[in-house]
Amino acid sequence: MQNTINKPQQITFDITDRCQMKCVTCNKWKISAGDVISKELTTDEWKKVLSDLRNWLGEGFWFCFSGGEPFLRQDIFELAEYAHSLGIKVASMTNGFSISHLYKKIVESPIESLNFSLNSITNPVIHDTSRGREGSFEKLLDAIMQIKKLKDEKHSNIGLNIATILFPENIDEAIPLVEFVTRNKLNGIMFQLLDDAESFQAYCVRTSSKTSTYTMPKELRLKYKTMAKRAVEVIDRLIEMKQAGHSIYNSLEQLEAMKIFFNNPDDILKSITCDVGSTNYAIDPYGDVRLCFNMDAVGNIRENKPEEIWENAKSVECRQLTKSCKMYCRMLNCNFKHNFANFNKSFLERCSNKLNKILCGLK
Numbered sequence: 001m002q003n004t005i006n007k008p009q010q011i012t013f014d015i016t017d018r019c020q021m022k023c024v025t026c027n028k029w030k031i032s033a034g035d036v037i038s039k040e041l042t043t044d045e046w047k048k049v050l051s052d053l054r055n056w057l058g059e060g061f062w063f064c065f066s067g068g069e070p071f072l073r074q075d076i077f078e079l080a081e082y083a084h085s086l087g088i089k090v091a092s093m094t095n096g097f098s099i100s101h102l103y104k105k106i107v108e109s110p111i112e113s114l115n116f117s118l119n120s121i122t123n124p125v126i127h128d129t130s131r132g133r134e135g136s137f138e139k140l141l142d143a144i145m146q147i148k149k150l151k152d153e154k155h156s157n158i159g160l161n162i163a164t165i166l167f168p169e170n171i172d173e174a175i176p177l178v179e180f181v182t183r184n185k186l187n188g189i190m191f192q193l194l195d196d197a198e199s200f201q202a203y204c205v206r207t208s209s210k211t212s213t214y215t216m217p218k219e220l221r222l223k224y225k226t227m228a229k230r231a232v233e234v235i236d237r238l239i240e241m242k243q244a245g246h247s248i249y250n251s252l253e254q255l256e257a258m259k260i261f262f263n264n265p266d267d268i269l270k271s272i273t274c275d276v277g278s279t280n281y282a283i284d285p286y287g288d289v290r291l292c293f294n295m296d297a298v299g300n301i302r303e304n305k306p307e308e309i310w311e312n313a314k315s316v317e318c319r320q321l322t323k324s325c326k327m328y329c330r331m332l333n334c335n336f337k338h339n340f341a342n343f344n345k346s347f348l349e350r351c352s353n354k355l356n357k358i359l360c361g362l363k
Contacts, residue, residue, distance in 0.1 A: 005311065005319075008281035011053065011063035015076070015205055016040060016285050019068045020097045025165055028068055028202040029132070036204050040285040041301075043075040049283060049301050050083050057305045059087030065111075066092075068285070071099050077109050084110035093117060093163065096140035097133065103143070106158070107150040113159040115190075116144050121175040121180045130170070150182060161249070162189040168227040174234050186249035191238070193258060193331050194221055199294055203284035208296040212324040216265065223266050228262040232338025235259050250333070255332065267327055274330040277319035281310065291318045294327055 012054075017036050022029045041049070053063070063083070070076055070092050080090045106114065117140075120126035124137035125128045144160070151158055162181055166174065174191060196217060199209065241254050242248040250258075261268050262306070277291040284290065288297035288308045295318055297338035299309030310316065 007057055008310065009279045010281070011057075011061065012066050012280070012282040013046070013049075013063055014066045014203065014282060014284045015046070015070055015073050015079075016068040018072045019095070020072075020133065021069070021095050021136065024130055024132065024269055025167070025194065025197055027197055028200060031204060036285065039204065040073075041287050041288040043078060045287070046075075046079050047082050047303065049306070050079070050086060050088060052301075052306050054086040060089065062089045062091060063095065063229045064091040069095055069097070071102060077105060080110050091115070094143070095131065095136065096143035097136055098139075099143055100139070100146075103146050103150055106147060107154055107156045111158060113187075114147070115161045115163045118162050118177065119164055119167075120170050122173060126170050126173060128164070130167070144186075145184070148186065149224050157189040158178060161187050163192065164189065165192045165194055166227075166231065167194045171227050171230050175237055175241070178238065178241050178248060178352065182246050186247075188249045190333055191258075192333055193261065193328075194220070194223060195329055195332060196327075199327075199329065203286060203288065209327065211292075211294055211321060211327050214326040216328060221265070224262055224265060230264070231262045231284065234275070235262075246344070250280060254331075254333075261328075261331055266277075268328065268331055269326060271331050272314040274322045274325050277322045278332070281306070290317055291315060292322065292325075292328060294329060295321060 017028050017031055019026075019029050028125055043246070053061075065073075065076060065080075071094055073079075076092070080092075083090050090111050092111050093115040095117050117131075118127065118137075119130045120137070125170055127137040127140070144162075147158075148160055150156070151160065162177060164170070164174065164177055178189055180186075198217075225258050235255050235258050238248060238250075239252060242250075242252065242255070248255075252279075257268065260271075274292075280291055282290045282293060283301055284297075287301040287303075289299045289306070290297050296314070298314035299312060304312070
């Protein structure tokens with residue numbers, strides 16, 4: 001047992017698999033809500049988790065409500081209040097589709113950061129198509145603007161952010177989205193690379209991926225190839241905008257690494273050693289704990305305390321498996337900021353020089 005392992009830095013509560021969207025980037029929506037509600041952790045069980053985490057990690061740490069769509073849980077505000085009473089900071093995310101009756105409650109809640117999942121701003125069809133629900137853009141935009149208005153009126157400190165997945169159809173939306181954030185004085189925007197949709201299965205039916213023998217699907221690799229040239233041009237512009245003061249949360253290092261990834265995704269596997277098993281701690285709707293969402297659960301919060309799970313034999317095995325992992329999720333925002341400490345900086349420089357030559361038509 002590794003008693004010297006650091007405590008987790010990123011805590012996620014995936015409080016429900018339920019979602020109203022039918023996103024092409026995720027498969028969670030394929031489950032039936034009626035089949036899972038009774039299996040989810042109860043309000044009291046989530047409160048016990050919060051109390052146990054507070055006793056283990058101390059006060060002041062952050063966790064994020066995720067899902068599914070977190071606001072489908074009617075007790076989310078009660079849980080946020082309880083976390084706040086323990087000195088725990090709360091973040092959440094939302095698709096904005098059915099929260100119009102909650103705007104005031106959100107602004108007045110102790111939720112300190114709220115991420116809106118928005119994939120386009122100049123073309124509603126792009127967002128609606130990616131989310132699989134007509135009218136989702138209109139509802140989300142209303143949520144953003146109305147919550148921002150209430151925030152200003154009530155002098156609330158809630159942080160309002162945009163989260164965008166980059167894919168071929170919306171790559172030219174990235175720059176207008178940054179301008180939208182700046183123009184409307186939102187707190188910031190973060191860009192996420194498109195990942196394998198099979199990685200985002202509902203936890204109630206999820207099986208672990210064979211991470212050491214994983215091969216990127218041909219369709220996904222083709223999407224990266226299709227958008228590569230334009231993506232590199234857009235990312236270069238995003239770097240300029242970030243340096244000019246626009247609030248883009250992705251680090252300059254991550255943006256540069258994205259350019260390398262688009263040129264050749266496999267280069268990233270050679271240069272970043274995944275360390276997610278030593279930083280992340282995610283609890284799913286049914287109490288299972290995962291250090292990596294693509295690997296098996298390492299314990300269940302209904303049976304053991306958080307720190308016991310963090311240090312058990314399955315967690316040790318999970319950390320070992322990350323060393324042979326062949327998946328590309330190390331580029332995702334939840335992983336990259338931790339994994340970049342392991343990034344081969346000389347490799348980054350060599351790949352940047354190689355990329356510049358390719359773009360200039362040199363060999």
